[in-house]
Amino acid sequence: MASFSYVQIGKNGITENFILTLNDHFKNHENIKVSVLKSAGHSKEAVKKYSDEILEKLGKNYTAKTIGFTIFLKKWRRKVRQ
Numbered sequence: 001m002a003s004f005s006y007v008q009i010g011k012n013g014i015t016e017n018f019i020l021t022l023n024d025h026f027k028n029h030e031n032i033k034v035s036v037l038k039s040a041g042h043s044k045e046a047v048k049k050y051s052d053e054i055l056e057k058l059g060k061n062y063t064a065k066t067i068g069f070t071i072f073l074k075k076w077r078r079k080v081r082q
Helices: 016-026 044-058
Strands: 004-009 031-036 062-067 070-075
Touching (some): 004 016, 031 044, 044 062, 044 070
Parallel strands (some): 004 031
Antiparallel strands (some): 062 070
């Protein structure tokens, strides 16, 4: 069974501290569920932008899937080829 950790994006958006928090969560969990709150911009386009920005800052070992206003992040053991 996969272990999930939960994080929220608020009105500050994606900051350096948010990325550091994600890295800390990935030390103990394979998957992170990121909820985009209304104060962060509650539109499908905003969620996609956040997803792309998170992946850009985390690196190539990560993938993301968006469902509604939630971003599911997964860390892979091996580097993902693109």
